[in-house]
Amino acid sequence: MKIIKFSRAFLPCMLFSGVLIIAGLVGYFALGGFNMGVDFQAGLIQEVQFAPPALRLTYSGQGNATVSFDRNNLYIVVSGSGVEGVTHTFPYATYTDVAALTAAVSQIDGLQATAEELAGAVKTAWLVHSAQANPQLGAEPFVVHYLNTSDPSTPPIPIEDVRESLSELGTVSVQILGKPEDRRFMIRMQDSDISGKEEQIPANKIIDAMEKNLNLGADGVAVTNSNYVGSRFSKTLSDQAGILMVLTMLLILIYASIRFKPQFAIGAALAIAHDALIMVAFIAWARMEFNTTSIAAILTILGYSINDTIVIFDRVRETRRMFPEDAFVDVLDRSITETLGRTIITTLTTMLAVVSLYIFTSGSMKDFALALLVGMTSGVYSTIFIACGFVNFWDIAAKNKKKKVHNSAIRLAKT
Numbered sequence: 001m002k003i004i005k006f007s008r009a010f011l012p013c014m015l016f017s018g019v020l021i022i023a024g025l026v027g028y029f030a031l032g033g034f035n036m037g038v039d040f041q042a043g044l045i046q047e048v049q050f051a052p053p054a055l056r057l058t059y060s061g062q063g064n065a066t067v068s069f070d071r072n073n074l075y076i077v078v079s080g081s082g083v084e085g086v087t088h089t090f091p092y093a094t095y096t097d098v099a100a101l102t103a104a105v106s107q108i109d110g111l112q113a114t115a116e117e118l119a120g121a122v123k124t125a126w127l128v129h130s131a132q133a134n135p136q137l138g139a140e141p142f143v144v145h146y147l148n149t150s151d152p153s154t155p156p157i158p159i160e161d162v163r164e165s166l167s168e169l170g171t172v173s174v175q176i177l178g179k180p181e182d183r184r185f186m187i188r189m190q191d192s193d194i195s196g197k198e199e200q201i202p203a204n205k206i207i208d209a210m211e212k213n214l215n216l217g218a219d220g221v222a223v224t225n226s227n228y229v230g231s232r233f234s235k236t237l238s239d240q241a242g243i244l245m246v247l248t249m250l251l252i253l254i255y256a257s258i259r260f261k262p263q264f265a266i267g268a269a270l271a272i273a274h275d276a277l278i279m280v281a282f283i284a285w286a287r288m289e290f291n292t293t294s295i296a297a298i299l300t301i302l303g304y305s306i307n308d309t310i311v312i313f314d315r316v317r318e319t320r321r322m323f324p325e326d327a328f329v330d331v332l333d334r335s336i337t338e339t340l341g342r343t344i345i346t347t348l349t350t351m352l353a354v355v356s357l358y359i360f361t362s363g364s365m366k367d368f369a370l371a372l373l374v375g376m377t378s379g380v381y382s383t384i385f386i387a388c389g390f391v392n393f394w395d396i397a398a399k400n401k402k403k404k405v406h407n408s409a410i411r412l413a414k415t
Contacts (some may be wrong), residue, residue, distance in 0.1 A: 004337045007329045017386060024281020034283065035289035046206060047225040050157060050183040050216060051128055051145035054098050054119040059137035061110015066135045067142055071126070074101065076108060076137075090350075092124040098146070100124075112138070132204070132223040145222040147152055156180035157214060162187075165213035166206060175289070176362060181188045184224075248299060249273060252306050260313055260321035264392040270310045271379075271387035272302045278378040279371060286370075293364045294371060301375030304350075308343060310384045315339050328395045332388050347380055 026033070059065040063080025072092050079085035088108055095101040099120035105113040108354035112377055126147045133142055159176055162185055166172040170189065177184040207221045214220075249272055256265035279298050283290055315335040323331060351373060 002337075003330070003333050004340070005333055006388070007333050007382055007392060010392055011077055011224065013381070013385035014389055015336055017042055017278075017382075019275045020281060024277060029279065031284060031287070035287045036290055044189045044206075045225075045227045046187045046223055047144070047177060048185050048187060048207070048210070049128055049147070049222045049224050050185075050210075050214075050220065051142045051147055051222045052119070052217065053116050053219040054122055054127060054146040055102050055113055055115045055144050056141035056142050057105070057144065058112045058139060059110055060112070060139070061108075064109075065111060065137040066136060068135060069129055074105070074110065074124075074127070078108065092127075095228050097124060098122045098127075114141075121148060127412060128222050128224065130222040130224070132207075132226055141203075143219045143243075145219070154181045157183055159185070161214060162210065165210050169205065169209060172206075175364065178190075181281040182364060244295070245276065245298060245302075246368070248302055249276070252302070254259055254311075254397050255309070258307075259310070260317070264313050264316075267387040267390040267394070268306060268313070270272075271309055271382040272305050274373060274382045274386050275301055275305045275378045282374050283371065288371070289364070290369045291364065293368045297368050297371035297375060300372065301379055304376060305379035305382060308346075308379060309387045311342065312336060312339050312388065313382055317389075329392055332392055336388060343380055346374055351376060368391055 026359060061078070063078055063083030066077045068075045068077070072247060074090045074092075076088040076090075077085070078088070082125055088105075090101055092101075095104050097120065098115050101124050102113045102115040102120075105111060113262055128143065128145045128147060130143065134140070135142070158180075163172065163174045166174070166187070173188040175186040175188075177186055189206065207223065210216065211218065211220045252272060253265055254270040256268040259265075260268075276298055279301060283294060288294070311333075312335060315338055316331060319331050319335045320326075320328070320339070323334070326334075354369050354372045354376070358366055358373065361369065
């Protein structure tokens with residue numbers, strides 16, 4: 001078997017990596033840090049579904065009437081003073097379309113149900129409701145929406161159009177949820193744009209802006225979830241993410257120290273630190289959203305990289321026992337060459353799955369796949385040229401130190 005002299009590239013590759021890491025740090029500070037995703041920004045978060053209205057419910061009878069839903073039923077609960085509490089259940093399996101459901105609900109005394117003109121034939125399984133709406137029925141209509149994603153006349157709405165529709169409100173982050181044809185988005189307005197403006201920019205102004213600027217019509221947007229994340233919680237989440245990565249590298253260093261000699265452990269730690277910095281540099285320069293998915297990608301790559309490093313270090317230890325007379329640099333070259341086939345096969349088969357993920361997904365999952373592709377490439381590179389390169393330089397330094405001590409001892413003996 002021909003031994004490839006990987007050792008000749010140790011120093012050039014280390015210098016090249018240093019340039020990449022410095023460029024990444026420069027980009028990080030020059031571009032104002034990460035393009036923080038919605039997970040790490042304080043402010044208002046709304047998950048919205050573009051869904052037209054199907055029917056409207058009002059109540060003018062005795063007591064109180066409240067409406068609730070699950071995946072298969074609509075419930076109307078009537079209770080209060082002078083009224084015997086009763087729960088009316090309307091299974092979607094029985095009332096298969098909006099017209100049938102409207103007729104059944106209207107049988108409740110004091111409750112008025114009005115179906116939209118074109119929504120009578122809509123399947124009840126497609127109904128959704130807004131989490132922002134008041135479930136207690138009264139004179140103000142409670143709007144029930146429906147999903148029209150299967151209608152070819154309702155194409156996906158580009159995320160750029162959603163951002164543009166909200167530009168008048170200030171800095172707003174938009175993220176696609178699910179597939180583009182689902183027309184579901186996560187909207188976040190930063191805390192700095194809300195503070196002192198609660199009356200000017202309430203949650204419903206975001207909905208009004210989209211309905212107006214995207215020509216969705218009145219009640220064309222359903223809010224499926226609405227939350228406010230405080231700055232303290234956002235900062236805590238960011239700090240915990242950083243601590244998690246530091247602890248991961250520390251635990252890997254401890255594990256490698258127990259299994260191998262200190263120089264191997266430090267080499268492994270440098271390799272995974274290199275991979276983390278390369279991914280950080282890529283995310284900063286590419287202006288990808290830095291969110292919990294990015295953290296998951298980085299941690300995945302750290303695990304992938306250390307696994308590859310451990311495999312090569314194990315082979316180095318075995319080869320050194322088999323060829324004790326060989327120079328250490330030759331042992332490294334032999335070990336890397338012998339494990340090269342395994343490294344290539346493992347990496348390529350994993351990349352095939354990740355490439356599929358990149359091609360057939362969108363949004364944050366597409367970014368996750370792209371980050372994994374960069375990270376896996378960096379992981380193989382760092383295992384061979386950073387981890388093994390450091391161990392080689394450690395061995396050279398140790399021999400030079402030993403030689404220096406030996407020469408000093410000889411000079412001392414002569415004097």
